[in-house]
Amino acid sequence: MAIRANPKLIDELVPYGAEDVVKCYQCGNCSAVCPFSKQPYVFPRKPMRLLQMGLEEKIKSSIDPWLCYYCGQCSEQCPREAEPGETMMSLRRWLTSRYDWTGISRLFYKSWRFEVGAVILVALATVAGFLAFGFSQGSIHHYDGPHAFLPSPSIHIFDWTLAIVLLALLLSNAARMWWFTMGRDKEVKAPLSAYFTKAYLLPVHFFTQKRYSQCEHKAPWLTHLALMLSYVTMLVLIMFFLRDMAAGPAIDWHVHIFGYLATIGLIGSSILFLRSRITKSSAQYKHSHESDWIFLVLLLTVAATGILQHILHRSGLDMAANIMYVTHLALVVPMLGLEVPFSKWSHLAYRPLAMYFADVRAVALARQGQPESMPEPVGGGLRTA
């Protein structure tokens, strides 16, 4: 098959954040310092090379960028300040935009104005929808009970509808991801059995992010894990225990303890990440794409308005609680509706998937007789007898 080179690829990556790829002189220091870079996935040097050569399809079908957790060691030691870590991050953004079949992701990453505009638009639509719904049903002076402004059973139905739509989008994108990285690969055909035997890795990677813990600095891993676990906890609470959360006046500790922990996790870790990005405390926080800021600000405000409405409700200020509730929803809907399928939040699906695919593919490679690692140099050696 002929390989097409896209000489403009390196420029096309600039809006996604990869600005210094041209500086790379291919010394391989980054690949060697990276704790994840092992056969058969050697990066970041190789993806940098593919970018320099404009091999768009090869990058589109590579899993490598998702195997990086961006600890920043490669960028710190890079002799050319070519920012390999940021390049991998940018490639993840670019890949997200390729997996997304709607094309919205591309627009988001290329123009922050478009993303912010979309967030505002969805927020306004949400406010309008819920106000109309609330006024037609209940009273703004009631938070829960039969006359509630936004009764939890209705919100529950809304949540599930939104979840199904998002899941459909995410799954279709994930299917495209599989096709690009695994399905269309003619050289390495992963056996179906490998998909099953390695399936346990998917939840393992998702819930433990254990590969991240192999990075030299552990703090980013812990913060990242806390944020993700808090988020998942909150998601479970909202999808299954919304009624108990909204009910009052007594606090149901079986449910609420998780809610409080998750809130602390979400607010704490998003503040930590925001602070790191503002102070540029280490290599991985030096470059922040607009999508990173939008995501973190949304996450923090969602968590803050969520806990505030709870506090207001418990304080008996039902009207204020209702107003805060609408604000909360106006932030939640764009955060979920836009960030999950089209922007940064999608990595919560792609990254564990990629790691799972990588392991499945490694099984296939091993079957084809390609050794997983050969630690000693080859070549050279005695050329003359």
Add this chain to the structure above:
Amino acid sequence: MRIGVFLCQAGTVPIDTVDLSAVAHYAANLPQVESVRDLGVLPTLDPSALADEISQDRLERIVIAGDSPGFFKPAFTRAMALAGREPNEVRLASFRQHGANTRNSTERAKAIVACAVYGVPFSLAAVPAQTKVHPATLVIGGGIAGIQAALEIADAGKKVYLVERTGTIGGHMAMFDKTFPTLDCAACILTPKMVAVGQHEMIDLMTYSEVESISGTPGAYKATILRNARRVDETSCVACNMCAEVCPVTVPSRFDAGIATRKAIYIPFPQAVPNAYLIDEAACTYVQSNGTKCGACAKKCPKGCIDLDARGDVIQVEVGSVVVATGYDVLDARKIEPYGYGVYPNVLTALEFERLTNASGPTGGKIVTKTKRFNKRTKSDEWVFDPDGPPPSSVAIIHCVGSRDANYNPYCSRVCCMYSLKFAHLVREKLPEARCYEFYIDMRAYGKGYEEFFQRIQDEGTFIVRGRSASVTQRDGQMYLKGEDILHDRVLEFPVDMVLLAVGLVPAEGAEGLAAMLGIPRDEYGWFAEADYNSDPTGTERGAVYVAGASQGPKDIPDTVAQASAAASGILKGIVSGRGVDSLGSLSLEDIEERAKTLVAG
């Protein structure tokens, strides 16, 4: 003749070394000049519009003045042709070519414009007046560059004062085992030259000395030289070593790059010139105790040539010219933590390996790994080279350590690729069973015979791996090297017994102070700046001060020797002709203008 002067600036950076408005004003007042126009930075010139201007002002000669006026010549030539004038009457007044490229060069620029206006070549009008050049020369630094320059000048019958900071001349080259790519024995080339310097009747060798200050003008400098006390009379010392045998103080030997020890009274190496011992004040018990303790060497010396109470001396010399040949230092490898230098005993720098593999080194040239030994004095274990120690079964050489690296030195140190290949040869020659790996980014085999040398090393069975290795680690007493093998698309991590770091070169310590003393600039990395990279690579901005060797930038031995000889020829030219020492600066604007007028009339 009606003349138009156009000031044009090529390039994107405006000329800031010359006051252009003053030049324009001056040019406007020159006879026959009709118009002066400053066209600014990188103007787009339209020949037909210029032709209109030429016709309007009835110009018969055009002078283009600026840093690179030749850039604009085609447009003006065409314009002259279009206006029906003589196209050959386009004259260039190049500021840069004629030396008006330093600060406050306005007067020079005026003179250059004047010559172009008169139609006289600048170099003809601006022949400098005779300046008396003192026939003696001061050479600072006694490495191969200083030795070569001193010998060239002295062999021509002119006096040379050679000032060397350490106790012997020879510099870094004396430490080397072999030279690349010929694999000649470095000492066999260097020591005869060193002896020649020591015995030359025209060379006044001052070792263990430093230049304190330099005053005066080009051709007539006065240098104050601090002669530190060797405390051993170098003329009567016969280097019998009896003093060192009784000396109780042991310190690391600088000449052996710290991998061996010497006494507080020492000779840097057996072939040192002058072949005499000296005392390391900082280590000597007698000196440190103000004469209350020890003094064993002075009692032992059969010739009575040790004077432990000797004091340093300051002398003044008059010289006409100066050669700066202060060489380089190697980068401190401790700065690059991932390579573990200073942490793992068998991670060595290039200079350490040179001494290890050198027959005059601590192991007699045997390549061995360090062995642990208990030091009774410090009561701790230390790693030392023992000639009977185990040889390494694998040696890895890491290129570009601190060079071509934005975190350390962005420049290429130029010699490391080749000396690393030489190391591979030495390892494979002495230990045919050992595996040797070269980790390189780009192989810079740029010189005569270098590419062939690279091929030879490959053929000898060295593993040449493209990739910059990232780290050295140790597990259970075994070192591991991690790096990417780019050409085979693999990350390697494999055991090695010895790691050699091809450390880059940095300007020698004290270069900054010397530059300030001499009034010559250094480049952004601290290397001495030459007058012109292409046309005057050994001259400096200061008249009769020359640079040679690695003090001007990293370079190998052949280039160093060539540059030292070139510097010597520049100095001899100045001494013999008695002119040219102040890079044309001896003529004033009025003089040049006067001479130009005479030439036109004549």
